[in-house]
Amino acid sequence: MKILYICTHNRCRSILSEAITNHFASDHIQAKSAGSQPAGEVHPLSLRYLNEAGISTEGLQSQSWDDFEYFKPDVVITVCDSAAGEACPVWFGQSIKMHWGLADPSKLEGTEEEIAAAFRECIKEIKHRVSHLQGIAEQALSQSQLKHALSELIN
Template identity: 50%
Template sequence: MKKRVLVLCTGNSCRSQMAEALINHDLGERWQAFSAGTQPAGYVHPLALKALAEAGIVHEGESKSVEQFYGQDFDVVITVCDDAAENCPVWLGRGKRVHIGFPDPAKVEGTDEEKWRAFVQTRDAIRERVCGYLAGLE
């Protein structure tokens, strides 16, 4: 049986979406990932989807509220932004809660190339730190 992980962020449009897709792609035999936001944006950022596609991952993401997952058990709940870590409701379900934070690539200002580079760097950092953390729990 697969272990379950919930990845939380504020808007559930960039970091948590990329983490969900990367976990399901890289660790899908042992982990099933879900993502949600404390204040869902209602969309998945196009550059997050593009960064995933560049890594060979097709993600059909949907920005969801954490409320959708209340009452469900997870082996791990990971917050990937400081705001979600601070404002995340007390998780009443089973599971360890950890924070592995990343800067928000959607807030990067500059050229299109600089914005793109921020999404790629965030994708790679999530793959290394979040997937690495979960792989170490097996």
């Protein structure tokens, strides 16, 4: 199964989701991430806390969803509320779309400990969701079965 994670700026939550998915579920899922208005760089704390969790950051970059027309994702997952409301490119038409609202730890203002806790919590939540996605991907479902299984996942 191919998944494209979308967040407007593609610098934190979508990057975390891509890295975590490829780390824990690469036997059944190929993940990429992109944004409608990419920042052009990955948030440094995203890299820091992925490394802390033992998850590779090699190859991670902030990029436009226009760069992924060739990828032909089975599933497009928006991870920020603003991306969920954006008009997606026409080539997403065949993909199953779903929304995983995740709090943005890169926007938190607070102590270093509070920010670290927010990143760790976001990583924990993504790992939890990816474990469910992996179980679905292992079943090699038809598109209609996949759509139903994914709808059950978020309900």
